[in-house]
Amino acid sequence: MARSLERSVRFVRPGRYILNMLLFLILVGGVVYYLSPYSPNPSTILIDAFNENRALNGLILGVLALGVIYNLNQAGMLEGAINWIEAFRETVDPRRARLPKPPGVINAVAQLLLDADERGGRLSFESTRAILDSLATRMDEGREMGRYIGHLLVFLGLLGTFWGLIQTVNGVGATISNLAIGADTGDAITQLINNLKAPLEGMGTAFSSSLFGLSSSLVVGFLDLQASQAQGRFYSDLEDWLSGRTDPGRADGARTAQAYEGDVAAALQAMESAFAAHTAELVKAHAANTAQLKDEIRALNRSLIRGGKD
Template sequence: MLAAQRFLLFLLRPLITIFVLVMLIGIYFPSFLSVFMVNPWLNGVILNITLLGIGMLIFQMFCVYKEFKYLEKHHPQKLRIFPNPDLPFSFPILQWYQSGMNIDVQLPLAQCEKRLDQRLRFGQFLAGALVFSGLLGTLWGLSQSIIVMADMFQNVFTIEPGKGDFLMVIKDYLSGALSKMGLAFSSSLLGLGGSVLLHFFLMQLRTIQGQWYDQMVRWAQDSLNHKASLDLTRRVGLEETFAPDVMLSLLNKMLMSLDGFSVSHKAQLQRCQDLTECFLSFSTKVQDLSDLMKAQHHILNKWAQEQMSSRHALEVMGSKLEDLGFSGDEAMRQALTKIAVCCEFLAKHHGHDHVSS
């Protein structure tokens, strides 16, 4: 709680600054109003940008304070919840803690630092916009002053002697030029003043972020120390659990269990060996049967070749007998015709047997 109270003191400084600024504006309100009304449009834009930047930076300060209180309340010994997405700055380090702190702590810390820098960029942009608005008003007022002075030098020598006092005309032109210079200096004053004020609040926000980052580093270091102490306690407990006497009794129990397992499964092991021998014998017989079928196939091929040669010889003899029948008498032709028919029949019969085989 002391750290949270010290952190709250950093928040009081910008709040006290705002209070003092409001008091000064209230005391010198007529002068401030006269300066503001010189160029109400541009000065109104500058004032709105300043108020927007101050409000945004104060909101960022309270967001950092909220996360600071969360880390102060939840010590590493007590944190057992999932990281809260409503804490954008602390989310990487909380996720690292919930994941078991197995990676280097510098990685989540770098992510936290990057998120802090991103929250400063919009305030820096608004401060730059205020400087630009002040310079824009200055250039606008100076340009109008130059135009008025040019009109004065153009018309001062064309005044006729009876048209009025020469000095009064010069006074009118110079009062117009000075009013334009007031326009320039009023916008420049408000723009640069708002930029200085925003940079002051940015400096306070950086200081608060630095305090929060230091607290985050200490929190991460406490988390690592707590984890190391838990690991050491667990290791000591394991060493006490696995003492030599305890280990010896556990090994004896394991050996007895293995002996009982081998006795109960000895019959099944013998049955597996018998099945393996039967399978080897069956494969040997299948191999012998395959060799026998190969020998029978060779014999059948040889018998088919012999049948083909016999059929060819009978066909040749039949053709010769037909030729002989054409050269003899009728009785011999008839006898030879019958013999040829018989040869053809035998040849066809042998060919049919060959095909069937």
């Protein structure tokens, strides 16, 4: 049953998840193209927003590119892991000499599998648990970096927002301070319009940074979701495959020693409980015999007293 389960498990390739990522990126690219000057309905909204703060918005787009590449790599490296496991499962060489070098994500897993293969190929429950825990730890470490990139994009967007708001507040303060009291109405309005350029530039920085930061976070979040689903499916398939190679009745040496110590402790505890129960029964029987002896002595005394009176 276990071997049939081992042979029946087929690992799902990460290609479908990578395809979802690429389709989503194409969709995002289509939206960007539609809002660009090169679309059938030319628009400069994105270029104008980017020019509000080129340094910060350029940094956001750079982090976005890093997040896209990182998440694609997180999903793509599972292909190498699946190829190694398939080669391990299909090879007939008992020495496993022709196996390729395992990728980093399953390096520890591969070592544990090779060690178990040298001992007969079957895994104990503890070895299977160690393999799955090692893989889960590696995947969690990779996902933490992806989440950090998404949070960094949100932070950069908020940073630009507060940066722009500070510029707006300072610009409004300067505008109010520079108003000429008692001047001609036309000149005052012209001066007010000219002085409002700085606050409006600050608002442009705030909104443009929020636009790029939150939009980039949305893109990276979707890619991270697809990469996590690909890793989760690989983990489930590996767990099913390892369950076919696991011998529930087999235990490692350390586990056997622990079980032996536990059996000895249980036996000693049982003996102690039995001894205590036996001692309690002896004490109870002794108390009953003592009480009976006292009753017989009292009865004998009463008989002697009656005989003396007679």
